[in-house]
Amino acid sequence: MSIDRRSGCPINLSLEVFGDRWSLIILRDMIFGGKRHFRDLLNGSLERIASNILADRLKRLMELGMLTRADDPTHKQKAIYSLTEMAITLVPILAHLGAWGRVWLPVSEELSIRAELLEKGGPPMWEKFMDELRHEHLGTPSDTPPDATVRASLQAGYKAVVARKAPGAGCDPDA
Amino acid sequence: MSIDRRSGCPINLSLEVFGDRWSLIILRDMIFGGKRHFRDLLNGSLERIASNILADRLKRLMELGMLTRADDPTHKQKAIYSLTEMAITLVPILAHLGAWGRVWLPVSEELSIRAELLEKGGPPMWEKFMDELRHEHLGTPSDTPPDATVRASLQAGYKAVVARKAPGAGCDPDA
DNA sequence: ATAAACTGATTGCATTTTGCAATCAGTTGC
DNA sequence: GCAACTGATTGCAAAATGCAATCAGTTTAT
Structure with missing residues (x-):
């Protein structure tokens, strides 16, 4: 789930982080759309991401240090995702x-x-x-x-x- | 082989062009490494691209208008690849x-x-x-x-x- | 109190993409 | 004539993708 390290080249490593069809779309919706919740990201994206892919990418982006996850105080089941400085x-x-x-x-x-x-x-x-x-x-x-x-x-x-x-x-x- | 047009968002369309693990690697080697031939790109890349993937991506990047291909006058079988303004x-x-x-x-x-x-x-x-x-x-x-x-x-x-x-x-x- | 809608997921499955190894026919240099 | 080199292509296994259905717990409306 983490990156391959095919080489130590900065461009290559950057691609290993978000060189796929969905990771940057999710970050785009969080950054420009202000989306913070799973459901917002799932239903809000124009490109219609599937729920399993969204779940997978959120997990991956957390492992890579681009996102953090916290409980939402307004709803016991709600999770709120935050950008890290790395993502910002x-x-x-x-x-x-x-x-x-x-x-x-x-x-x-x-x-x-x-x-x-x-x-x-x-x-x-x-x-x-x-x-x-x-x-x-x-x-x-x-x-x-x-x-x-x-x-x-x-x-x-x-x-x-x-x-x-x-x-x-x-x-x-x-x- | 061309792009999906999942949406008309500039970031999405850019991702559809080079949002994969190899396209930007090839362009990087052409831009910074000065590589112009299939074999240079195949053997020169640190990340060890496979020949079928290289062939596929060169074709795709040509279809997308990022590269052009011409015969190399020094060798009847050699092709020389050039960056377009879009890639530059x-x-x-x-x-x-x-x-x-x-x-x-x-x-x-x-x-x-x-x-x-x-x-x-x-x-x-x-x-x-x-x-x-x-x-x-x-x-x-x-x-x-x-x-x-x-x-x-x-x-x-x-x-x-x-x-x-x-x-x-x-x-x-x-x- | 109870049903409906919503929460963040997970699972199963068919399709597509990827990546590796082997191979190809034509060209060149020796 | 023969080895090395040219830009690829093919077969195949593995992985990623995308869709639909499902899940258990939570909140909201009636």
Whole structure:
């Protein structure tokens, strides 16, 4: 379940950690979607991850030190997953990955607006976002008001695109 | 053989292109190792890729527009593989990936020196490197002398570490 | 009190992908 | 002519994937 160590090359070892179809998708949903629970991740992902794969990857990501798991005080059976610093520092990689995909791949407009905003914000925005994630997941103190977060601004951009593309429609799956 | 389009998310689509254990390894060897032939890639990689997987991934990367293939004039059976602009623009992602791996994973010193130098060089060095790759693979004009390339300086750094770790040894597998 | 919905999973099974070893036909150098 | 080298291909076992069904305990609504 842990990594192979095919070689000590940094790129190779990084691939051994998240060089599969699902690990980064899960981390993306936790980082950008704010998902913290099994069910949120299971039903929330656009790519429709299967429950056994989700369970397997969560376990693996915990073993690798990218996630931690804690009991949720509001529900005896609920588990809450948190990003570690190791996972939070993936933000610049995800930002680059999104920017690259936006240029070269057939992305949809509403799903790429976040990548565009994150690219335009550059490293300062990424740092701010990582601080917010540290506050959210690690309990680090923060002075950013909840309505001025990077995630909120990314979400606002997304909603603006959706609203423009479907004017007057009442549907809002991302409330 | 082409991508699934599980969703139009840029990160997802990027993962569908190189979210596997081998595609980025091949691109890494072409970009940083200057490998252009099947046999170079087959025997040169530290991770020991199998020939059928290499053949499959080269084909796939060509279909996706990341590589092109041409006959090598020096040998009727030899094929020479070239990076496209799409692949060359992965340099910043590889740089970030290497930097992340260097911090969080059990990398070896001699294999991580390149990642360290590339990280220290920052975006200006990445741009210079991409220009060199464009010259090498796309035939774009360039005014950089062959001994002042980014790849040469990364290679020099690597050799310095190897020489320091094995003083007086005559072995030099990377000549 | 009880039924329904929700919690984080686990199991079984068919399909697909992977990885290793062996092999291939054509080309080149000696 | 023969060994080494070219870019692959094939057969096969093992592993990963994905889907559907299921599970026991918890909470919510009636």
